[in-house]
Amino acid sequence: MTLRVGVIGTGTIGRDHIRRLTTVLSGAAVVAVADIDRDGAAAAAPPGAETFDTAEALIRSDKVDAAVICSWGPAHEEQLLAAIAAGKPVFCEKPLTTSEAAALKVMEAETAFGRRLVQVGFMRRFDADYRRLKAVIDAGELGAPLMFHSVHRNASVPAGLYTSDMPLNDTLVHDADVSRWLLTDEIAGVEVRLPRRSRQGGELRDPHLVLLHMRSGAIVDVEISVNIAYGYDIRGEVSCERGVAALPNRPATVVSDLRGIRQAIPEDWRQRFVEAYDQEFREWIAAASAGTATGPSTWDGYAATLVADAALRAVSSGNLEPVAMIRKPELYDVPAAKAA
Amino acid sequence: MTLRVGVIGTGTIGRDHIRRLTTVLSGAAVVAVADIDRDGAAAAAPPGAETFDTAEALIRSDKVDAAVICSWGPAHEEQLLAAIAAGKPVFCEKPLTTSEAAALKVMEAETAFGRRLVQVGFMRRFDADYRRLKAVIDAGELGAPLMFHSVHRNASVPAGLYTSDMPLNDTLVHDADVSRWLLTDEIAGVEVRLPRRSRQGGELRDPHLVLLHMRSGAIVDVEISVNIAYGYDIRGEVSCERGVAALPNRPATVVSDLRGIRQAIPEDWRQRFVEAYDQEFREWIAAASAGTATGPSTWDGYAATLVADAALRAVSSGNLEPVAMIRKPELYDVPAAKAA
Amino acid sequence: MTLRVGVIGTGTIGRDHIRRLTTVLSGAAVVAVADIDRDGAAAAAPPGAETFDTAEALIRSDKVDAAVICSWGPAHEEQLLAAIAAGKPVFCEKPLTTSEAAALKVMEAETAFGRRLVQVGFMRRFDADYRRLKAVIDAGELGAPLMFHSVHRNASVPAGLYTSDMPLNDTLVHDADVSRWLLTDEIAGVEVRLPRRSRQGGELRDPHLVLLHMRSGAIVDVEISVNIAYGYDIRGEVSCERGVAALPNRPATVVSDLRGIRQAIPEDWRQRFVEAYDQEFREWIAAASAGTATGPSTWDGYAATLVADAALRAVSSGNLEPVAMIRKPELYDVPAAKAA
Amino acid sequence: MTLRVGVIGTGTIGRDHIRRLTTVLSGAAVVAVADIDRDGAAAAAPPGAETFDTAEALIRSDKVDAAVICSWGPAHEEQLLAAIAAGKPVFCEKPLTTSEAAALKVMEAETAFGRRLVQVGFMRRFDADYRRLKAVIDAGELGAPLMFHSVHRNASVPAGLYTSDMPLNDTLVHDADVSRWLLTDEIAGVEVRLPRRSRQGGELRDPHLVLLHMRSGAIVDVEISVNIAYGYDIRGEVSCERGVAALPNRPATVVSDLRGIRQAIPEDWRQRFVEAYDQEFREWIAAASAGTATGPSTWDGYAATLVADAALRAVSSGNLEPVAMIRKPELYDVPAAKAA
Structure with a gap:
């Protein structure tokens, strides 16, 4: 057993x-x-x-x-x-x-x-905050999702080891995967814009503004900042036709002192996503014990690879770079009832 | 004119x-x-x-x-x-x-x-936050108000000048008046409890926990802290039969930095209630120009005097001290429609 | 193993x-x-x-x-x-x-x-929100705790089965235990006040306002409402000498729609404390595997029994009912370093 | 006088x-x-x-x-x-x-x-929330501003009367002006992206995603949604090198009931900006009484006209449309000390 x-x-x-x-x-x-x-x-x-x-x-x-x-x-x-x-x-x-x-x-x-x-291993899909956000969108009361503002901030990255391609190769893949999953959609094209450079990371290209054009026409705009000093801050807000839904603040004691009324911010991804990793493996154990797999699939890994490639091309070209996927094998069709 | x-x-x-x-x-x-x-x-x-x-x-x-x-x-x-x-x-x-x-x-x-x-001059009745709170309670959807938790915190009071009777004589009157007004009720009795003394104010008796017993049976519990250092913080939450309604945080920029995600707190009563004072006089000018007065009345000032007296007696006696008012003159009856 | x-x-x-x-x-x-x-x-x-x-x-x-x-x-x-x-x-x-x-x-x-x-089984001590709150207080930057406002609201209790003694016998024990643990203190006496009765529960005595007088002099005021309809809402704010610390909102999607900008509230204690129960047993397994026990002890269960008894006496007497504990056996002394 | x-x-x-x-x-x-x-x-x-x-x-x-x-x-x-x-x-x-x-x-x-x-008449510059936000940025502790996420949502616009050019001609000008003012910068170019169309407005082009490229390199991304049903919601968050600063929720009673823990959202711009209009005219009266003008100038009105023109061109071209301003006359130089 x-x-x-x-x-x-x-x-x-x-x-x-x-x-x-x-x-x-x-x-x-x-x-x-x-x-x-x-x-x-x-x-x-x-x-x-x-x-x-x-x-x-x-x-x-x-x-x-x-x-x-x-x-x-x-x-x-x-x-x-x-x-x-x-x-x-x-x-x-x-x-x-x-x-x-x-x-x-x-x-x-x-x-x-x-x-x-x-x-x-796209652990965000197992995070309780993201799952509740998806449940609200899937419930449909807010209408179709039209825009998604996804914010990905790291306190710091190791100087020298972390190169300018990594925000798109390593970091963006989480926002891209979660966009596809939250909106039940695919990414059709990618644009990248480079804002004023932060001096926190020396010559590192940072931050990035990435636009993901979804097949439905919805647009995701992603802020990636990897040296923002103050913490590991993951934010997301989906604008729908009749309302918006957003990730909440992380639970943290509300302290009122001379520095204001305030809540601590997670320091790193381990602190932020520890329960998501646990849940990810809990579900993996259940599926693997039954001889199969659920959750993010080979198809999702394939999509992430294409999006990272398109994003790197988009930095060079300045253009909207298309993401051309093969036809989706039936194996990866998720029954609508299980999509939530 | x-x-x-x-x-x-x-x-x-x-x-x-x-x-x-x-x-x-x-x-x-x-x-x-x-x-x-x-x-x-x-x-x-x-x-x-x-x-x-x-x-x-x-x-x-x-x-x-x-x-x-x-x-x-x-x-x-x-x-x-x-x-x-x-x-x-x-x-x-x-x-x-x-x-x-x-x-x-x-x-x-x-x-x-x-x-x-x-x-x-009970200016809190003219504060937009308090007025919205009263409107929610008066609307009745939450049912009858049963408890009111009122918090009155001063950053500091002048050592020596501010004596141990003043939290009850000068400070409590605002919570007492706003309790009568928010709950459309009168105060029937007062109890005072003295928690562990704060070392911020030396020998000053601080903080106080005051219980106001309303005629309807509703109970107001008031925290008065006058040397809490971090700011001037006025809070209030009304527990009703089917829900609760509370004063919000004061509007302030939401800053995320190394000290957390945070909002500044007002430093003193001037900063907190400046608009309330303006509105108080705006309405006074209008009424006085018509040869009369509206807003907090002689009756309300009389009630405040009785409550402060009862609170001071309650400190000494440790008992529930009754507040015995005369019958309310008709002049001070507020038409229900104007009560909000 | x-x-x-x-x-x-x-x-x-x-x-x-x-x-x-x-x-x-x-x-x-x-x-x-x-x-x-x-x-x-x-x-x-x-x-x-x-x-x-x-x-x-x-x-x-x-x-x-x-x-x-x-x-x-x-x-x-x-x-x-x-x-x-x-x-x-x-x-x-x-x-x-x-x-x-x-x-x-x-x-x-x-x-x-x-x-x-x-x-x-006092599971609140294993709840992450309460643990963070205790860590803030124990850190000492806010000074000594002077007051604790503890709010315990149930959406509803079963009519008939839930009797008027149960808010004090079954419900208060959680607030009492968490007060002793948060403030690292013992309860010396109990007062109970009965606010205006909620019509949500028929003849049931509800809500209750309980004052716990701690040995240090700190006072805990507890609101217990067991038929408040809107959800299971556990709140707590500790007022210290130089600041306050409070439990946060529970994590829930922030939805903006015609009903306002809003977050869902837990429906019941299972939803609220499911992770706390898991953590409670995780630590129990670890200690029991080593042949012993940690966490809430026989001493804490004894204290809870005394407090519930005193609270029931206080309803009848209207007085401050003392809680007289025996001298604490050494076995239950928690090293300061482990208190957090 | x-x-x-x-x-x-x-x-x-x-x-x-x-x-x-x-x-x-x-x-x-x-x-x-x-x-x-x-x-x-x-x-x-x-x-x-x-x-x-x-x-x-x-x-x-x-x-x-x-x-x-x-x-x-x-x-x-x-x-x-x-x-x-x-x-x-x-x-x-x-x-x-x-x-x-x-x-x-x-x-x-x-x-x-x-x-x-x-x-x-750019009244947002007189809004207390925006002014506090600017003060935080100008204070410089968060480092240089790199990105600004500006959200402009209207509950509804009059069908028929409000045409597809108006989000850029009438609405965007506020976000553009406030971007120039908050960041103490000028707009160098404009891009417009059209997300999936909302069905709330029939054939109306809505929402819009606008990118304002500032001279410093900072990028402003603006969400304009004019038929989002739930309210008039103005949001803004500035990402700086070492932290972020954002507009807060509007003050509104915090109600906990069956619909969640929630705050009302302004219904329209009048409700949202009434104090800003008052302050705008208060300062105008003071300057005009001295025979001159302060606040948003002819230069700012000129900038707004150019940005709206560029945005309309950008819809057609799909390109980054430059904003070419004349050299700024000295008359419109604001002393740094007054910039905040």
Whole structure:
């Protein structure tokens, strides 16, 4: 009855997922760990778990029911294909793959297999605030969504390590995914505008204003600021025909003192989304235990890859860069009743 | 057409009302000033205004249509009686009088005159936030009001000058008046409890918890803190049978920075109630120009005096001290339609 | 490594805890169930769990490491004594016992045993909002707490089943416990005032205004309204010497539509405190796995019993009813560092 | 000492300004009225005021110290030139003029005269919320402003009368003016994007997403929705280098009932900006009494005209349309100290 999980990659996020599966959630146990750094793997493995030399060996092992991929992006394609070949459910941290071609290959393999096996790590879809926001929009009382203002602010990013492409490659994908999901829509094109540069990040290109043109005609405008100092602040407001719906302030003690009437702001994404990560894996365990996957799919990972590519092109061109998707395989059609 | 106003008393509040009547509001002009300190009166008088030696001379002057009393409390009784004798509308800063007997004497004179002439300076009734709160309660959708939590916090009071009786004598009267007005009720009894003493004010008795027992049975609990450092914070929440209604935060820029997401708090009563004072006098000018008075009445000033007396007795006795009012003269009956 | 739990009592709350221990949390398994209603026990037992005829048999079973008591209040004393006799950790839903004498007997047994075994079900202490509020107060920047305004509103209570003693017996205990914990203080006396009665509950005595006099001199004023229709609304604001700290609004989508700019309010205690219950049991599992108990103790359950008794006396007497506790056994001293 | 004002145009806004100057504010009297509809003028004139056949006659009259222009846009140019020729201060409702050429002509006349005489009716600059927001930005603690998200929502516009150019011609000018003023910057170019059309307005083009590219590089993104049903909702948030500052909710009673915890939203611009209009005229009276003008200038009216033109071009072209201003005459330089 307990799902036997193998974890591939034991960096920060991998170790955090091991902790989560071992000490927070019920229904799963980490029985295997793999990392190209064997010492890292051994250090991260919980008592009794086996350490594997390669991801492929872990995936093939009879002791492993399902895999969690936390390796670096370029390794995902091969590992995903191995999991699908083995018919085993797999959770894959973003990005699904680092190229459109690779994403298509994974999608082909999964559709050929005929059952969803892959869940991609877009944790915002499991956040209670975002879920309530989606429920309000889906209820339809406010009419159709016409605009979505999405704000993504990081207190800081590591100087030097974080390059100017990363706001679009790593950060925008969350806003893009959540836009597609909240509005039940696809992204048809991307524009990027570069506002006055913040001096907080030296020569880093920051902030960005991104416009996502949805197929329905709705427009999403995204503010991405990655060195805004004061905290990790995720905001979103959907303007509909007869009303608007927005994410609330995070719960925090309301203090009145000489600095005003005030509430603390999360410091980083861990603090902000810790419950979303828990819920993401709770649902993954349930689906994987049934031999399949729910939540963000290979299709969603593919869309994210295309949008990041279009956004990078849009920076150079200054134009509206189209996002050309293949026809959506039936496997990824979500019944309307489950969309909410 | 312009109301010719004489101002008695040119201390801080007197000078502020002269400024208000002269440069802010239309329909009135300050034509006369009186103060026991003649130099102060001369300095405060606007160009062209006459300076009087005594309040009585000012009140009797043919050039004066209406008076504003800003002298110290013990002088109010005589000045009010003079204004009523002259049949002239008069605005009187709180307290109406400093004893129950004096209040009754003024009330007798006014009822004998047969028309309201006196407006007492309870400015909260003119505050837009309080008026909206009253409108919600009066609308009745929430059912009858059962409890009212009233919070009165001062950043600080002058050490030495502000004595332990003043929270009940000077401060509580605002909460008491606004309770009677918001709930359309009278106060039947008062209890006072003394919480742990704040070290912010040395030996000053602070804070106070006051319970006002209303005739309807509703109970008002009042927190009075006069040295709370962080600002001037006036709060109020009415619990009704099917819902609650509360004063909002004051409008202030919502700043997100390292200190949190925050709004500034008013520093003092001037900043908090400046518009209420303007509105108070706007309505006084209108009524006085018609030869009468509206708003808080001699009856309300009388009630405030009784409540302050009962509160001081309650500190000593620890008991529920009754507030015994005379029967309300018809003159002070407010038509239900105007109650809101 | 997995804690083997036996659950006593399979009513609503018992079944909910079985669900929690079985499908939500890691580290525990429900291996035994007991109920005087054997069919109810059998229906509630998870697959593989044993059904016991009596609580005592369950507690003594070698298969059971720790017990969860969800029976009715009068049965708690005997079951707690059995668990302590067996040296097994036990979670006990409130009330600890239904009399002071019974509470003292349990406390004697536990102190004689020499190690804490009992955790009482005051789940608010595990709520993230309350914990953040306590952290702000304990940090001390606002100075000493002087007053605490605690608001406890239920949308409705079952007519007939919910009697006039229950606001004090069942509801107040939460505000009382959280007051002791937030302020790191004990309750020295209780007053009760009865405001105008709500017509929402017919003849039910509702609302209540309760004053808790703390040993430090701080005063807690509690509003208890149990038929307020609009939702389950738990509020709290602590007034300190140099500032105040309050519970925030619950996270909920901010909707702007014809009804205003608004956020939904929880409907009931399950919706409000579901995460607190999870966290309560997460910490219980950790402590019980180490053979002991943390969190709310027998001492806290004893205090709650005394306060409820005093509150009921205060309704009849109209007086300040003292709460006379025995000297606190060392076993229940919480190191300052762990108080937060 | 009282400013003798002549009002030109007695439509809705003209009558409202007559009321304001006559019964709300001190220091001014409406002594003359002109309208092409003589009956309308006579009906609107306060007692004692003279009625003029033409705007020019009113402006030239010795009895008139200063003029208020509330006629339709195409008439403004001639009336402004007449006021400048007469050396009389003039308040001009927006738009300053209906063409760039006309705006330049007025500016030439005023600069030739050598003293500011014209104040343009951008009332948002007098709104207390906007002023506090500007003060926070100007204080500089948050660093340079990089982005400004401005939201302009109308409950509804009159079907048929309100055409698709009006969101850019009539509505955008407020966001554009407030952007220039808040950021102490000029608009260099305009882009317009058309989101999915709202069905609330039939064939009306609504909503609009407008990007204002400021000279500093800062980007303003404006949401204009004119049929959003729920209310008149003006929002603004400025993202700076180290923090953000936003307009607060409007003060409104916080009601908790079955519809949630909620605050009412203003119904229309009158309700939202009534105090701003009062303050606008209060400051105009002060400046006009000194023979000059402060606040929004001919330069600001000229900028608004250029931005509206560029926005209309941008709808057709889909491109970034530049805003090419002449060099700013010294007359319109605002000393830095007064900028806040």
